[in-house]
Amino acid sequence: MTEERLALEHIGKSWGRLAALSDICLTVPRGMFVSLLGPSGCGKTTLLRVITGSVVPDGGRVVVDGLDVTGLPTYRRNMGMVFQSFALFPHLSVADNIAFPLTVRGVSRAEQQKRVADALRIVHLDALAERFPRELSGGQQQRVGLARAIVYQPTILLLDEPLSNLDASLREEMRLEISQITRQLDITAVYVTHDQREALALSDAIAVMKLGRVVQFGTPEEIYSAPVNDFIARFLGYANELPVVVADGCARIEADNTVLETVPIGLTGPATAFIHASAVVLEASASGGPNRLGCTVADLAFMGDHVEYVLRHGTGLRLKAQAPIGAPMYPRGAEICAVLAPDKLIVVARDATGPA
Amino acid sequence: MRTLPAKLLRAALVTSFVLFITLPLVMILLEAFGADWFGMRMLPAQWTLRWFVWAAQTIDLGAVAWNTVEIALMTTVLTLAAALPASWAIARYRLPLKSILIGAILFPRMIPEITFALGVARIFYAIHLTNTAIGIALAHVMLAAPFAVLVLVSTFEGLDTRLLEAGTVMGCGPLRLFWRVTLPLALPGIVAAALFSFLASYNDFVLTLMVYGADTVTLPVQTYLSLGNGYLSVAGAISTILLVPSLFFLLAMLRMVNPENLLGGLKGA
Numbered sequence: 001m002t003e004e005r006l007a008l009e010h011i012g013k014s015w016g017r018l019a020a021l022s023d024i025c026l027t028v029p030r031g032m033f034v035s036l037l038g039p040s041g042c043g044k045t046t047l048l049r050v051i052t053g054s055v056v057p058d059g060g061r062v063v064v065d066g067l068d069v070t071g072l073p074t075y076r077r078n079m080g081m082v083f084q085s086f087a088l089f090p091h092l093s094v095a096d097n098i099a100f101p102l103t104v105r106g107v108s109r110a111e112q113q114k115r116v117a118d119a120l121r122i123v124h125l126d127a128l129a130e131r132f133p134r135e136l137s138g139g140q141q142q143r144v145g146l147a148r149a150i151v152y153q154p155t156i157l158l159l160d161e162p163l164s165n166l167d168a169s170l171r172e173e174m175r176l177e178i179s180q181i182t183r184q185l186d187i188t189a190v191y192v193t194h195d196q197r198e199a200l201a202l203s204d205a206i207a208v209m210k211l212g213r214v215v216q217f218g219t220p221e222e223i224y225s226a227p228v229n230d231f232i233a234r235f236l237g238y239a240n241e242l243p244v245v246v247a248d249g250c251a252r253i254e255a256d257n258t259v260l261e262t263v264p265i266g267l268t269g270p271a272t273a274f275i276h277a278s279a280v281v282l283e284a285s286a287s288g289g290p291n292r293l294g295c296t297v298a299d300l301a302f303m304g305d306h307v308e309y310v311l312r313h314g315t316g317l318r319l320k321a322q323a324p325i326g327a328p329m330y331p332r333g334a335e336i337c338a339v340l341a342p343d344k345l346i347v348v349a350r351d352a353t354g355p356a
Numbered sequence: 357m358r359t360l361p362a363k364l365l366r367a368a369l370v371t372s373f374v375l376f377i378t379l380p381l382v383m384i385l386l387e388a389f390g391a392d393w394f395g396m397r398m399l400p401a402q403w404t405l406r407w408f409v410w411a412a413q414t415i416d417l418g419a420v421a422w423n424t425v426e427i428a429l430m431t432t433v434l435t436l437a438a439a440l441p442a443s444w445a446i447a448r449y450r451l452p453l454k455s456i457l458i459g460a461i462l463f464p465r466m467i468p469e470i471t472f473a474l475g476v477a478r479i480f481y482a483i484h485l486t487n488t489a490i491g492i493a494l495a496h497v498m499l500a501a502p503f504a505v506l507v508l509v510s511t512f513e514g515l516d517t518r519l520l521e522a523g524t525v526m527g528c529g530p531l532r533l534f535w536r537v538t539l540p541l542a543l544p545g546i547v548a549a550a551l552f553s554f555l556a557s558y559n560d561f562v563l564t565l566m567v568y569g570a571d572t573v574t575l576p577v578q579t580y581l582s583l584g585n586g587y588l589s590v591a592g593a594i595s596t597i598l599l600v601p602s603l604f605f606l607l608a609m610l611r612m613v614n615p616e617n618l619l620g621g622l623k624g625a
Contacts, residue, residue: 052525074524075533087522091540101526104536148526158525 004066005030005188006156011050011060013043013212020046021057021212028156028190028205033182035191035199038209039235044192047209048158051190052079064155080154084161086141088133094144095120095129101152119147122181139170146178150185157182157189163198175201196236200224208232211353230272231351238274239320244347246271251347255315259290261342271347279344280321282309282330283337291340295319297330311338381599387592407593414590415578421597423489424558424574430493431557432550435500439549443508447515461505464498469562472498477566487569495563500553507552511545551605558601 004027011024021043028034036044049055051062053074062070069077080101088097095116102112120126123143133141142162149157162178163171179202182189193199199206200220208216208223216228227233230241244251244260246268251260253273260273288294295311298318307329309321319338323329330336386393388407390400411417442461446454464472476495477486485491515538523537539546561576568577575598582591 052521054521054524073529075527075529077525078527079525081522081525083518083522085516085518087516087518089519089522089537089540091543100523100536104527104532152526 003029005032005064006051006190007061007063008047008051009061009063011047011057011062013046013050013055013057019212021050024060024212024214026207026214026217028188030188031186032204033179033187033189033191033202035193035203035206036209037193037196037199037206037235039194042209043212044194044209045160046212048160048190048192051156051158052081053077078152078155080149080152080157082142082145082149082157082159082162084164086133086138086145086165088141088144088148090133092132093129094125094131094133094136097133097144098148098151101148105152107152115151119151122150122185123147123177138166139174142166142174143177146181150181150187155188157187159189159191161193162191163193163195171198178202200236208235210351213353215351226346227274227348229349229351230274231353233272233274233346233348238346239277240275240280242273242275242317244271244273245269246347253293253315253317255317258288258293260340260345260347261290262345262347263343265347267347267349271349273345273347275340275345277308277320277322278306279341280311280319281339281341282321282323282327283339284328284330285337287337291342291345293317293319293338293340295336295338297332297334297336299332300330311336313338384592384595384599387589388596391589407587407589408597410587411582411590411593415582415594417594417597420573420575420578423572424576424598427489427493427496427564427572427574428554428557430489431496431500432553434493434497435504435553436546436550438497439501439504439508439553440546443505444512446505447509447512458505458509462502465502469499473563473566476563480567486567487572489572492564492567492572492574493557495567496557496560497553499560499563500556503552503556504549507545507549508542511542511549514545515541548609551609555602555605559598 006026006028008024008026011021012019013021024043024047026034036047038044046055050057053062053069053072057070060070061068064077089100092100098116098119099112102115107115116129117126120129123146125140125143125147128136128140133144136144142165145162159178163174166174175198178191181187191199191202200223203220205217205219206223207214208227210231216223216232223232224236227236234241242260243254245254246252246265248268249265251262251265251271251273252258253260254270262273265271283292293311293313295313297309298312299310301308306325307323307327309323309330311319311321313319321338386400389403389405391402391404391406393400445451446458451457473495476498480486480491480495485494519541520533520537523533528536559576560574561580564574564577565580568574573581575594579591579594579598582594
């Protein structure tokens with residue numbers, strides 16, 4: 001048996017002249033949780049549907065457990081899928097929805113009952129087996145969707161933005177649930193999302209996509225600490241970006257030549273430096289030097305566990321900073337110095353492919 | 357808060373509208389069950405079943421009723437057989453000249469029924485289809501199909517393709533998907549189309565009148581014949597019998613499916 005559960009080899013797909021997917025190569029080892037992360041229109045859902053077989057790629061191969069399934073119809077691929085819209089059958093009860101894929105597979109009635117009960121227990125819905133989907137909340141419906149997708153032990157579990165239709169409060173709970181269940185059952189999963197926090201929190205590996213290409217593939221830590229370009233850094237939610245020029249391994253802010261000490265840089269020429277708001281420290285002294293930017297407090301907001309500042313630099317740059325409670329507070333208009341923590345400051349190449 | 361006059365006005369409007377629609381029905385019932393009812397009386401002086409007895413004695417009511425039901429059932433089956441695939445194609449595929457196609461299907465309902473009936477009668481005389489149940493049913497299909505197609509197209513267009521995709525991913529081949537997912541999801545619309553078809557045939561008079569014969573008298577035609585013979589109350593009694601399935605289906609339909617779904621096709625998606 002191969003270690004690789006799923007391999008996508010040079011997948012291409014165009015809708016007319018529009019390239020939806022270009023030369024996608026991706027492998028997913030057994031038991032791994034991989035996210036396809038990207039803004040809408042990046043091709044992540046199309047890629048998911050290439051895996052299920054509902055979209056036939058123009059070129060390339062889909063290989064599952066070493067077998068080429070590119071020509072295999074969807075219903076013979078033994079995939080499990082959780083849908084953004086839940087996609088529960090309205091004419092079937094919760095138990096019958098979950099039993100549906102088992103019925104299709106000719107599983108005996110006794111065995112069906114046992115496995116449906118197991119699946120219901122896993123998603124904590126034992127009490128609702130006889131209800132109909134319309135009688136359930138969104139969160140409960142998605143649990144049914146999850147139970148239905150895992151009850152027949154599919155080769156790969158595909159999740160298409162399963163949390164997008166849920167309330168913010170439910171989303172985190174459901175995310176933890178998905179994480180626990182997939183690990184507990186050692187399921188190989190491919191998860192499509194545009195939410196970087198979901199992808200970071202859930203995944204063993206993330207493929208960041210843009211315009212039909214995988215821009216970066218790596219562990220959440222790798223992608224977060226070393227995004228390959230400014231598109232990804234921005235997408236991951238870095239609050240501050242500074243246009244810089246790199247020469248001899250040293251970055252200077254484009255506008256005023258302030259030297260930035262950063263994590264090691266592997267490129268030269270125009271680039272962008274990114275830093276999180278929480279890594280920007282405020283000091284009262286206005287002395288200059290590397291990583292020190294004299295700023296005016298443009299706005300501040302008390303957020304309960306921290307204070308958020310919007311700072312304006314003389315060159316027109318805007319910075320966001322987060323100060324912990326207990327740090328000195330600065331009023332609007334105050335002249336302060338923003339110190340950028342060198343070990344949290346990353347410099348990345350500018351993405352040449354244009355807006356997503 | 358609505359003001360009292362506004363409430364009263366609304367109640368009056370609703371009441372008069374309901375009366376406007378139901379009053380003819382009430383009159384028929386009074387006619388069928390009443391006796392000694394002419395001149396200036398508001399209500400009949402006595403209540404009686406005599407007109408029903410009379411109708412049963414002078415007319416072979418059983419045969420007439422069976423003709424009507426048989427033709428309506430044939431119409432329903434034929435209409436569904438034609439309308440199901442046609443509606444599926446219209447709803448789910450990109451067809452050239454789609455609007456012309458729909459126009460052609462609606463055509464028999466857009467022109468005066470008597471005009472249409474004359475044309476049908478011409479053809480039926482030529483090919484000896486008059487006075488046959490199947491012939492009348494075929495003619496009725498023309499009347500039933502437009503409604504059926506409107507309801508079914510709207511049903512099929514409204515099918516959630518994500519549910520079909522879910523079924524496929526879970527292992528349903530095309531045939532199984534149809535039986536296990538598509539059909540159950542579309543069933544309310546299909547039942548509605550069947551009921552409409554049945555009633556379109558069951559209630560039809562003009563078209564039937566042009567192609568019926570001695571062996572294929574239907575309840576609406578018999579009502580008209582009794583009226584022509586001068587037996588107003590007998591016609592009322594037959595009309596009352598005629599009403600029963602219509603009211604029954606109406607109630608069944610309102611219980612089974614949300615009436616707004618039925619109107620989906622008429623609202624134009």
